């Protein structure tokens with residue numbers, strides 16, 4: 001049997017890897033970040049069951065790490081692919097962590113002593129991390145990474161506090177990029193999505209109003225491992241957010257930006273509003289929506305429960321702008337579509353459901369792999385073979401194909417694994 005290559009270690013890539021590995025196929029899972037897990041690791045709970053996201057993701061991440069048929073290549077990129085279906089040769093570039101993975105115990109002593117603080121990407125910049133860091137507490141592998149752009153020693157040749165602190169002698173500033181060649185029969189692309197940047201839409205006040213945040217920032221506020229330890233506090237003054245406005249379709253279904261529907265926002269905003277009430281029974285939420293798209297199994301019932309039991313109000317509307325009011329309260333100006341009248345509402349916190357867009361690097365990866373992207377920039381697949389890309393032997397799963405929820409991404413991971421398996425026997 002030949003090996004298989006999976007690119008992207010989010011839930012879609014994890015599922016594809018586990019399925020291939022369970023068929024007895026050797027899998028190389030290449031992930032760009034220092035850990036697998038993808039966006040799901042950043043979520044607090046998941047609709048429609050309100051399961052704790054990390055609690056259902058972590059066992060799968062651990063299964064990946066422990067599976068004898070899976071080799072993880074984290075902090076790495078695929079830089080070339082040659083050959084044909086059934087006989088590809090891939091080049092992988094592993095970036096230096098400056099930490100020896102085989103020695104690091106993940107104890108975190110180096111993190112405590114590191115003097116440099118930088119914005120923490122995992123927490124969407126809402127708190128800081130150190131220049132040596134673990135991407136998130138449940139990261140796999142549980143090893144530290146040194147951020148070369150902010151490490152004082154790598155930038156200025158002085159410091160080495162981490163070297164002095166590390167009892168395991170794991171710090172290795174001599175590490176360099178490592179090129180690995182892999183012979184694989186098939187490839188699964190599962191590189192996920194990015195977000196529309198709301199700074200381009202100044203009418204929504206994202207940078208102007210301290211209490212206007214994005215939906216993923218809100219997920220981090222809800223999360224017990226996040227910057228507010230799960231307390232729903234306003235960024236401007238740390239006061240509890242009691243009245244919250246959720247703005248749908250920010251950048252989606254808009255001829256000036258993304259024409260497509262982002263598929264998950266109606267449901268993730270409903271979930272976020274329900275969770276606000278679970279955190280604080282006095283919290284009231286208003287969802288400003290275009291038209292409601294909740295087509296999955298159990299979704300309508302979830303929305304009905306949100307309205308009935310959790311003080312969630314759905315306002316069919318078009319939001320024109322969000323202005324900063326007194327006490328940093330966002331004022332939402334909107335057209336009420338039911339009455340065709342302009343209206344406004346003052347809230348404690350406004351949450352923007354920004355559209356899910358293709359990663360900007362997808363075009364470059366597609367060029368490397370010799371596959372096509374669609375007119376939006378997502379990986380192009382065949383409508384009658386939905387996980388097949390335009391090149392035989394290369395398959396795609398999850399949000400690199402377009403916006404999907406977690407169950408759909410998992411189904412596609414399994415589908416891509418099943419299709420890929422035919423090329424490795």
Ligand SMILES: Cc1cc2nc3c(=O)[nH]c(=O)nc-3n(C[C@H](O)[C@H](O)[C@H](O)COP(=O)(O)OP(=O)(O)OC[C@H]3O[C@@H](n4cnc5c(N)ncnc54)[C@H](O)[C@@H]3O)c2cc1C
Pocket residue numbers: 007008009010011012013030031032033036037038039040043045046047048076077078190191192193215216219264268271359361365397398399400404405406407409
């Ligand atoms: C605010 C918000 C809340 C949500 N809540 C829910 C919910 O409650 N329930 C639900 O079902 N869905 C929810 N979703 C949707 C969910 O996030 C996605 O369905 C899921 O993350 C898709 O998984 P994926 O593996 O396709 O992509 P991702 O999670 O994006 O993972 C892709 C992985 O690929 C890696 N990668 C990218 N480029 C490369 C490269 N070139 N080489 C190697 N690796 C690469 C990335 O670093 C990442 O680890 C929510 C989305 C948002 C925005």
